[in-house]
Amino acid sequence: MAKKPQTVFVCSECGYESPKWMGQCICGAWNTFTEEKISDTTASGLSAGSAKRKASKPEPIGKIKSLDAERLDTGIGELNRVLGGGVVKGSLTLISGEPGIGKSTIILQAAAGIAERYGKVLYVSGEESPEQIKIRADRIGGVSEELYILSETELEAVSEAVSSMNPAFLIIDSVQTIYTSQLTSAAGSVSQVRACTAEIMRTAKEKNIPVFIVAHVTKSGELAGPKIVEHLVDTVLNFVGERNQGFRIMRSFKNRFGNTSEIGAFEMTRDGLKEIGDLSLSLLEESSKGAEGAVTTAVYEGSRPLLLEVQALVTASGLGFARRSGIGIDSGRLNMIIAVLEKRTGINLMSSDIYVNVAGGMKPEGTSIDLAAAVAVFSAAVGKPVRDPGTIIMGELGLTGELRGVPQPERIAGEAVRMGFRKIILPLKNKEKWTGHENIEVIGAGDIMEAVNLALED
Numbered sequence: 001m002a003k004k005p006q007t008v009f010v011c012s013e014c015g016y017e018s019p020k021w022m023g024q025c026i027c028g029a030w031n032t033f034t035e036e037k038i039s040d041t042t043a044s045g046l047s048a049g050s051a052k053r054k055a056s057k058p059e060p061i062g063k064i065k066s067l068d069a070e071r072l073d074t075g076i077g078e079l080n081r082v083l084g085g086g087v088v089k090g091s092l093t094l095i096s097g098e099p100g101i102g103k104s105t106i107i108l109q110a111a112a113g114i115a116e117r118y119g120k121v122l123y124v125s126g127e128e129s130p131e132q133i134k135i136r137a138d139r140i141g142g143v144s145e146e147l148y149i150l151s152e153t154e155l156e157a158v159s160e161a162v163s164s165m166n167p168a169f170l171i172i173d174s175v176q177t178i179y180t181s182q183l184t185s186a187a188g189s190v191s192q193v194r195a196c197t198a199e200i201m202r203t204a205k206e207k208n209i210p211v212f213i214v215a216h217v218t219k220s221g222e223l224a225g226p227k228i229v230e231h232l233v234d235t236v237l238n239f240v241g242e243r244n245q246g247f248r249i250m251r252s253f254k255n256r257f258g259n260t261s262e263i264g265a266f267e268m269t270r271d272g273l274k275e276i277g278d279l280s281l282s283l284l285e286e287s288s289k290g291a292e293g294a295v296t297t298a299v300y301e302g303s304r305p306l307l308l309e310v311q312a313l314v315t316a317s318g319l320g321f322a323r324r325s326g327i328g329i330d331s332g333r334l335n336m337i338i339a340v341l342e343k344r345t346g347i348n349l350m351s352s353d354i355y356v357n358v359a360g361g362m363k364p365e366g367t368s369i370d371l372a373a374a375v376a377v378f379s380a381a382v383g384k385p386v387r388d389p390g391t392i393i394m395g396e397l398g399l400t401g402e403l404r405g406v407p408q409p410e411r412i413a414g415e416a417v418r419m420g421f422r423k424i425i426l427p428l429k430n431k432e433k434w435t436g437h438e439n440i441e442v443i444g445a446g447d448i449m450e451a452v453n454l455a456l457e458d
Contacts, residue, residue: 006037007035007036007037008035008036009021009022009033009034009035009036010033010034010036010189010190010191011025011027011029011032011033011190012029012032012033012034012190013025013027013029013032014026014027014029014228015190015194015228018033021033021035034189034190036185036189036190036191037184037185069088069089069091069257070088070089071083071084071085071086071087071088071089072086072087072088072089072114072117072118072168072169072210073086073113073114073117074086074087074110074113074114075109075110075112075113075114075116075117076106076109076110076113076273076275077275077277078250078264078265078266078275078276079106079110079250079264081262081264081302081303082237082250082251082252082258082262082263082264082302083235083237083252083255083257083258084255084257084258084259084262085257085258087110087114087169087210087212088210088234088257089208089209089210090204090205090207090208090209090210091204091210091211091234091235091256091257092197092200092201092204092210092211092213092232092233092234092235093210093211093212093213093233093234093235093236093237094175094213094214094215094229094230094233094235094236094237095107095212095213095214095215095237095238095239096214096215096216096236096237096238096239097238097239097240098240099216101239101240101241101248102239102241102248102266102268102273103173103214103239104128104133104136104173104214105136105140105268105272105273106239106250106266106273107123107171107173107212107214108123108133108136108137108140108142109140109142109272109273110212111123111142111144111147111169111171112137112141112142112143112144112147114168114169115144115145115146115147115168115169116144116146118168118169119146119167119168120146120148120165120166120167120168121144121146121147121148121167121168121169121170121171122148122150122161122162122165122167122169122170122171123147123148123149123150123171123173124150124151124152124158124161124170124171124172124173124178125149125150125151125152125173126151126152126153126172126173126174126177126178126187127173127174127177128151128173129151130149130151133149134149139270139271139272140271140272140273141271141272142272148165148167153177153178153179153187154178154179154180154181155178155179155180155181155196155199155200156180156181158172158178159199159203162203162207162209166207166209167209168209168210169209169210169211169212170203170204170209170210170211170212171211171212171213171214172200172211172212172213172214173213173214174213174214174215174216175193175196175197175200175213175214175215175229176188176193176215176216178192178196179192179196180192180195180196180199182195183195193229194228194229197213197229197232197233198232200213201232201233213233215229230254233254234254234255234256234257235252235254235255235256235257235258236252236253236254236255237250237251237252237253238250238251238252238253240361240363241268241361245361246267246268246269247265247266247267247268247276247282247360247361248265248266248267248268248273249263249264249265249266249361249362249363250263250264250265250266251263251264252302259302259303261301261302261365262301262302262303263301263302263304265279265282267282279304279306280305280306280307280308280415280419281419282360283306283307283308283309283359283360283362284296284307284308284309284419286359287309287359288309288311289389290385290386290389291385292379292380292383292384292385293311293312293313293314293376293377293379293380293385294309294310294311294312294376294379294385294386295309295310295311295312295372295373295375295376295379295386295393295455296308296309296310296372296389296391296392296393296421297309297310297368297369297371297372297392297393297394298368298392298394298412298415298416299364299365299366299368299369299394299412300368300406300407300408300411300412301364301365305408305411305412305414305415306362306364306415307392307412307415307416307419307421308358308359308360308362308364308369309358309359309360310329310356310357310358310359310369310372310373310376311356311357311358311359311376312354312355312356312357312373312376312377312379312380313353313354313355313356313380314349314352314353314354314377314380314381315352315353316351316352316353317351317352317353322349322350322351322352322353322354323353323354323355324338324353324354324355325354325355325356326355326356326357327356327357327358328356328357328358328361328362328363328364329356329358329363329369329373333367333370334354334356334373336397336399337370337373337374337377337397338354338377340374340397340398340399340401340448341374341377341378341448343401344400344401344447344448344449345378345401345448345449345452347378347381347382349377349381352381354377356373356376356377366407367396367397367404368394368395368396368406368407369394370395370396370397371393371394371395371396371397371403371425371427371445371448371451372393372394374397374448374451374452375393375451375452375455375456378452378456379455379456382456384456384457385456385457386455386456386457387455387456387457387458388422388423390420390421390422390423391421391422391423391424391425391455392412392416392421392423392424392425393424393425393426393451393455394406394409394412394424394425394426395425395426395427395430395445395451396427397448401447401448401449402446402447402448403426403427403428403429403445403446403447403448403451404427404429405427405429405430405433406426406427406430409424409426409430409434409436410434410435410436410437411436412424413436413437413440413442414436414437416437416440417437417439417440421440422440422441423440423441423442423443424440424441424442424443425443425445425451425454425455426442426443426444426445427444427445427446428444428445428446429444430444431443431444432444
């Protein structure tokens with residue numbers, strides 16, 4: 001009698017395996033378990049990766065030589081910035097983003113740049129034909145005699161091509177379409193994605209080839225597939241933006257060779273993605289200076305200061321309950337800011353709908369825009385604009401209404417002076433330690449009420 005194939009239920013979010021179906025995984029996700037067959041290679045790994053090799057020996061850390069990572073110039077300055085200075089040899093980089101955002105475009109531009117500088121580049125596509133890629137390359141000027149296209153989804157065929165070519169750079173677009181014949185599950189399943197990523201990583205390390213792999217995202221914008229994939233790779237990049245607008249932001253969520261909070265700015269054009277060198281100017285060129293509810297603020301992202309505008313709209317609620325909505329700012333943070341405003345300034349916002357937007361599609365990290373959001377809401381509620389349109393407002397807001405310091409205020413001041421701003425309102429703690437620019441007036445505020453009085457017209 002034939003032996004019944006064994007199966008296991010695997011969570012598509014975290015990769016947790018269970019002998020039976022579960023409604024909720026231990027990671028908290030609901031209805032994410034899929035049934036997969038268990039094969040001999042599932043537990044033991046792929047035969048290529050489990051081949052016998054010479055065992056490594058422990059070595060004292062003091063005797064290990066420090067080695068600067070060798071990097072390849074992609075020819076795209078903003079991409080090099082996010083990566084920490086270029087692509088590290090032997091590294092595995094995962095790039096994700098919504099469909100149509102420009103993932104394939106930027107990696108094709110990077111592939112062409114590396115091919116011109118370092119030699120053969122292999123672009124493996126499991127989603128598009130070579131003709132489709134050629135059309136895009138002609139449009140963006142990414143045609144190079146050293147750029148090779150392979151339309152393939154089987155991992156073994158890809159490995160054979162890599163061994164025969166020994167390229168300087170490898171691209172897999174996308175990892176969800178690649179499968180290995182040693183596993184019986186379908187391409188894109190948890191076990192396939194995990195096994196293929198592990199094998200690609202082994203190839204990258206052994207042959208010292210930098211690899212870019214493209215990954216899909218879920219409807220909520222999170223990286224699709226098991227979280228173990230994010231732990232396997234060296235760098236995780238996320239490409240975001242509105243498809244009906246040209247502005248794009250690339251952010252590093254994980255980087256073993258650089259800053260994890262670095263960002264790169266691009267504009268999508270008919271000729272491909274163009275770098276935005278002066279991001280502050282691009283974010284403020286359509287600012288609403290002098291308007292009620294419009295406040296200019298600043299954040300420090302990675303290695304660059306950015307100036308941006310926070311807008312607020314406060315209107316009477318006609319639905320019986322007040323709505324709070326934020327774009328570019330966490331909704332929980334926005335609710336906290338509104339609660340502090342009501343408690344510490346005495347303004348009544350209970351029956352008002354409040355909308356806050358960070359102009360330009362930016363989603364700044366950290367809490368440096370708290371004060372700007374609070375002043376913008378207060379300004380919109382009372383109908384008073386900022387007293388001086390050439391003022392930058394920044395700071396973190398505490399629950400007691402106090403203002404807490406922000407990082408790198410001196411460097412932000414230099415960027416503000418370059419952009420023509422004359423005044424900065426910031427937490428008193430930053431003012432007390434100020435050693436920065438002299439060509440700008442710096443005003444310290446201790447709490448939210450003091451900041452509002454300093455910022456808005458009488």
